[in-house]
Amino acid sequence: MEDHVTVASPPALPSTGAATVHPVAARARRPRRTRAERLSPLIIAFILVPLLVESLTVFWPAIQGFYISLTNWNGVNPPTFAGLANYTKMVSDPVFRKALGDTAIWLGIFGGLSAAGGLGCALFLQRERRGIAVYRIALFLPVVFSLTATALMWQTLYQPNGMVNGLLSAAGLGSLQHAWLANSSTALYAQILPALWREIGYIMVLYLAGLKGIDPTLYEAARVDGASAWQQFRNVTLPQLRSVNAVVLSVIIIDSLRSFDVVWALTQGGPYNSSQLLSTYMYQTAFVNTNYGYGCALAVAIFVLAFGVIVTYLIRAFKESD
Amino acid sequence: MAATAHAKKLSSGRLSTKRLGTKRLGTIGFHAGASALALVWFLPIALILVISFRSTDDVLSHGLNALPRSFAPGNYASAWTGGGMERALINSAIVAVPAVALTLLLASMAAFALSRYQIPLRRTLILLMLAGNLLPPQILLVPVAKLSQQFGLYDSLATLIAVEIGFGLGFYVFVLQGFMRTIPGEIQQAALLDGAGPWAVYWRIVLPLTRPALAALGALSFTWVFNDLLWPITVLVTQTKMPVTPALLGLQGQYVSYWNVIAAGSVIAAIPTVAVFLRFQRHFIAGLNLGAVK
Numbered sequence: 001m002e003d004h005v006t007v008a009s010p011p012a013l014p015s016t017g018a019a020t021v022h023p024v025a026a027r028a029r030r031p032r033r034t035r036a037e038r039l040s041p042l043i044i045a046f047i048l049v050p051l052l053v054e055s056l057t058v059f060w061p062a063i064q065g066f067y068i069s070l071t072n073w074n075g076v077n078p079p080t081f082a083g084l085a086n087y088t089k090m091v092s093d094p095v096f097r098k099a100l101g102d103t104a105i106w107l108g109i110f111g112g113l114s115a116a117g118g119l120g121c122a123l124f125l126q127r128e129r130r131g132i133a134v135y136r137i138a139l140f141l142p143v144v145f146s147l148t149a150t151a152l153m154w155q156t157l158y159q160p161n162g163m164v165n166g167l168l169s170a171a172g173l174g175s176l177q178h179a180w181l182a183n184s185s186t187a188l189y190a191q192i193l194p195a196l197w198r199e200i201g202y203i204m205v206l207y208l209a210g211l212k213g214i215d216p217t218l219y220e221a222a223r224v225d226g227a228s229a230w231q232q233f234r235n236v237t238l239p240q241l242r243s244v245n246a247v248v249l250s251v252i253i254i255d256s257l258r259s260f261d262v263v264w265a266l267t268q269g270g271p272y273n274s275s276q277l278l279s280t281y282m283y284q285t286a287f288v289n290t291n292y293g294y295g296c297a298l299a300v301a302i303f304v305l306a307f308g309v310i311v312t313y314l315i316r317a318f319k320e321s322d
Numbered sequence: 323m324a325a326t327a328h329a330k331k332l333s334s335g336r337l338s339t340k341r342l343g344t345k346r347l348g349t350i351g352f353h354a355g356a357s358a359l360a361l362v363w364f365l366p367i368a369l370i371l372v373i374s375f376r377s378t379d380d381v382l383s384h385g386l387n388a389l390p391r392s393f394a395p396g397n398y399a400s401a402w403t404g405g406g407m408e409r410a411l412i413n414s415a416i417v418a419v420p421a422v423a424l425t426l427l428l429a430s431m432a433a434f435a436l437s438r439y440q441i442p443l444r445r446t447l448i449l450l451m452l453a454g455n456l457l458p459p460q461i462l463l464v465p466v467a468k469l470s471q472q473f474g475l476y477d478s479l480a481t482l483i484a485v486e487i488g489f490g491l492g493f494y495v496f497v498l499q500g501f502m503r504t505i506p507g508e509i510q511q512a513a514l515l516d517g518a519g520p521w522a523v524y525w526r527i528v529l530p531l532t533r534p535a536l537a538a539l540g541a542l543s544f545t546w547v548f549n550d551l552l553w554p555i556t557v558l559v560t561q562t563k564m565p566v567t568p569a570l571l572g573l574q575g576q577y578v579s580y581w582n583v584i585a586a587g588s589v590i591a592a593i594p595t596v597a598v599f600l601r602f603q604r605h606f607i608a609g610l611n612l613g614a615v616k
Binding site: 044068139142148 | 349352353355356357359360361363364365366367369370373385386387428429431432434435436439441445447448449451452453454455456457458459460461462463464465466467468469484485487488489491492495496500519520521524545548549550551552555556566567568570571574581584585587588591592595596598599603606607610611
């Protein structure tokens, strides 16, 4: 399923005759060392053009974003410099604190359950056997839906006479029925479920690749030593999955911070900010209330939260690009 | 050693049939459990599909969970024309196809130069580009919206394409340069001695050898761009220019409580990415792991 990853070597050289060195050509040019070779303008353009595109669409706007967070700006009048006023406002803003807390709840529940669920499904479906692809595809299918389409599907299922309440009453738990998205005590949690439904298949695929990479002789050795299934999991599987765990952690944190779509499609942070995330609060502040300065300050707060993940990811990338 | 233990057990006929029996039971148990899991996962999709084909009267009088007593493919027509999904799909294609193609082209150029030549500050450049991709998009929303207004490019699909390209580049450069570095240097040397310029080496040798990684990234980035909500609602305002994802929110507002039409719209929105996934399954899964392993 994931052999492209492990087999990174390119296919064999196509027989274009490129390997034969013409004696004339060899004599005409002195053998050049790439190290000392002057870079052709084409190669410089190959780097500069993409760099320019990214600078215009990412780097320059990012610098501006940090600057705008230090201003008061409603988009009509020119921005006025305000120093750290937006940040001091943030500290005493109850909605910000609510959004920060909800983002933490989202991260904990969504992150914890998708890691545990993804690992569980991967362990359950790891052995190649007949029919396994069908099960894997069923779990993976929601991953390719957009978060928005997923959210709308679940909005229907969450209606008072929809699937969720129907299942509850069928299970004799009719007393637990709710207007899930309209109730401020359930709105946040009800929106984690669709996101989870979509994330677990993704995490499963990551863990499946990780499990495939574990040397089977390790399990053989453990069995010979009389290790139980739990001991094998505890002492072989988990330690061997360490690098995948790091990847899963960063995927989960990044996806949690990006969970904007579900909430924006379903409750827009409501009712009464009960499902307000930092990302939805930022968007609302900037584009609904046109308070650009404070919106950018909230974006900087999101950046600070993601900073740890970004740096860890970059350090890993740095080590690997040796 | 495990083999000898196995052989010992096999030597006793009684034991081996018993073993076979438990093995079969285990297989049956596995398939029962896995089917149950797959069904739980598929249940929401199945229900949405059923609702999308039920008439409004049927849904209103019998509830969302009732078995279908009507067949109303007209819901799809409502979503398609009335709900604007047709136009939205065209808009999505106009955005996603060039965005993916140009991102891969630009990223493969940079990756080629960075992996096949001695570039000063090579690693810094790669990490800088990657870091740009790891930024939370929120920090860019206001400046991008405002900059595009300044340049008169606000509310145009071209701006959306440019933003999707810029925001994807770093990651693709990083993955592709890692892949290109595994291509043996002799191939390039031989081509250079043959008189091939850097363009020929890039276009005729390195790019074809990078095809697996390009296919994986292409399948993946198509779904990313196609499913994106945040950038379209930030740089576009005109409803008729919206791609599928924001158009779905428009449909939700237009057909309030018409769950059958909303269901049909969601199905329409999901079909293209499901098709890409089923068609390019291997590449798709490989792409997810390419990004993860790095």
